[in-house]
Amino acid sequence: VVVVGGGAAGLATLSTLREEGFAGSLAMVGEEPGLPYDRPPLSKQGLTGPGDGNHALISADAMDALQCDVYRGEAAIRLDARSRSVVTSRGRELPYDVLVVATGVRPRIPPWAAGHQGLHVLRTAQHAARLSAALQGAAHLLVIGGGFLGTEVAASARRLGVAATLVDIHAVPMLAQVGPLVAQRIAELHAGHGVALRCGNGVRRLLLEQGQVVGAELTDGSSCLADVVVIATGSDPAVEWLRDGGLDLTDGLSCDALCQVGSKAFGAGDVASYPSARFGRRLRLEHRMNATEQGIAVARNILGAGEAYDPIPFFWTDQYDVRLQVHGIVEPGASQRALWGDPASDTFVIGYCGPEGVLRGVLAWNAPREARRWRARIGEPLELAQAATL
Numbered sequence: 001v002v003v004v005g006g007g008a009a010g011l012a013t014l015s016t017l018r019e020e021g022f023a024g025s026l027a028m029v030g031e032e033p034g035l036p037y038d039r040p041p042l043s044k045q046g047l048t049g050p051g052d053g054n055h056a057l058i059s060a061d062a063m064d065a066l067q068c069d070v071y072r073g074e075a076a077i078r079l080d081a082r083s084r085s086v087v088t089s090r091g092r093e094l095p096y097d098v099l100v101v102a103t104g105v106r107p108r109i110p111p112w113a114a115g116h117q118g119l120h121v122l123r124t125a126q127h128a129a130r131l132s133a134a135l136q137g138a139a140h141l142l143v144i145g146g147g148f149l150g151t152e153v154a155a156s157a158r159r160l161g162v163a164a165t166l167v168d169i170h171a172v173p174m175l176a177q178v179g180p181l182v183a184q185r186i187a188e189l190h191a192g193h194g195v196a197l198r199c200g201n202g203v204r205r206l207l208l209e210q211g212q213v214v215g216a217e218l219t220d221g222s223s224c225l226a227d228v229v230v231i232a233t234g235s236d237p238a239v240e241w242l243r244d245g246g247l248d249l250t251d252g253l254s255c256d257a258l259c260q261v262g263s264k265a266f267g268a269g270d271v272a273s274y275p276s277a278r279f280g281r282r283l284r285l286e287h288r289m290n291a292t293e294q295g296i297a298v299a300r301n302i303l304g305a306g307e308a309y310d311p312i313p314f315f316w317t318d319q320y321d322v323r324l325q326v327h328g329i330v331e332p333g334a335s336q337r338a339l340w341g342d343p344a345s346d347t348f349v350i351g352y353c354g355p356e357g358v359l360r361g362v363l364a365w366n367a368p369r370e371a372r373r374w375r376a377r378i379g380e381p382l383e384l385a386q387a388a389t390l
């Protein structure tokens with residue numbers, strides 16, 4: 001089995017294969033150096049905290065115990081599906097019986113930002129180290145893009161005492177991820193911590209000084225100058241190396257319900273989409289929990305379990321003293337209802353319903369226990385009487 005991608009999903013597949021008794025040969029190709037590590041801390045305590053910046057998901061000894069040929073600092077550059085081999089950036093050709101694609105996503109760089117010096121993105125430990133160093137002693141941070149990554153970076157900067165401006169194309173940050181009600185609360189949370197919100201704005205152009213980015217001119221005509229500029233405008237699946245492989249790459253690697261593509265390849269983690277019978281549509285999840293769960297599911301299906309992968313998705317974000325947890329999915333246009341607590345308070349749960357009033361997502365604002373209670377009801381029609389309509 002050759003696993004391409006040395007993140008949480010790839011590691012979960014390798015570990016599970018060995019745990020479940022797979023005795024064949026294993027190889028892992030990973031373009032980053034070092035051991036597989038956890039990404040969520042990179043935008044949180046990784047930017048603000050002391051600590052050694054080591055968020056390894058496995059010790060060197062445990063990695064050795066997997067008896068896996070590890071090719072790190074080496075990217076897969078091509079798939080030869082006919083001869084069933086992966087070609088790497090060091091000219092290696094690795095034959096496989098089973099291929100696992102677990103290459104994650106890459107930061108999306110908008111055309112107006114391409115090729116400029118001094119911009120930051122945040123995906124890898126290397127990016128985080130660079131951003132962390134830049135924030136030390138910085139006076140002003142500009143974050144372009146108010147999804148969960150951009151908002152977490154702004155919150156971390158405020159914790160460091162750095163002034164922060166957050167630009168987002170929508171009227172409020174995180175609109176697509178949490179819907180209008182909670183997005184409004186997020187906006188208030190950031191404003192309350194001193195973040196200057198410049199929402200409903202795009203970037204007209206970046207401002208340069210001696211070739212370095214020093215700010216941006218926004219579509220409302222205003223300008224924002226900063227010592228540090230972070231682009232957090234989404235990501236794209238890392239599938240460029242699969243282009244010649246004859247695979248469906250419409251939205252990442254399109255897999256079937258078993259996370260399989262054809263008879264010899266599987267996909268796991270941020271890069272892979274799968275048809276969810278539970279939600280009646282294809283999902284590609286960029287969530288930490290999914291990376292592990294899907295990696296495990298792939299290993300089990302390689303060994304013949306034949307289990308459809310269709311969990312209730314889960315993600316969280318930490319900002320200031322708020323932990324948001326989302327179970328299920330939040331779709332544009334979903335109707336929102338308070339399920340527990342008061343959405344104007346500091347602890348509540350709201351539900352997101354589809355057109356037929358079926359509960360499809362649950363969001364908890366500092367209410368993990370209550371969220372788990374409501375999570376169990378995802379997929380059920382939500383009786384209107386049980387919830388105050390917002």
Ligand SMILES: Cc1cc2nc3c(=O)[nH]c(=O)nc-3n(C[C@H](O)[C@H](O)[C@H](O)COP(=O)(O)OP(=O)(O)OC[C@H]3O[C@@H](n4cnc5c(N)ncnc54)[C@H](O)[C@@H]3O)c2cc1C
Pocket residue numbers: 004005006007008009010029030031032038039040041042043074075076077102103104105122123124149238241268269270271285286287288289291314315316317318
């Ligand atoms: C800063 C940050 C904060 C986050 N916070 C949260 C959070 O709070 N909650 C949450 O639920 N999720 C969070 N996430 C998302 C979560 O970390 C991801 O869903 C998870 O890491 C996905 O794991 P993966 O193994 O699919 O991909 P990755 O972890 O991206 O691993 C893929 C690996 O494949 C490598 N690769 C890519 N192309 C190739 C190639 N051609 N050849 C070889 N190797 C290749 C990449 O370099 C990478 O090392 C966060 C992500 C980031 C970046």
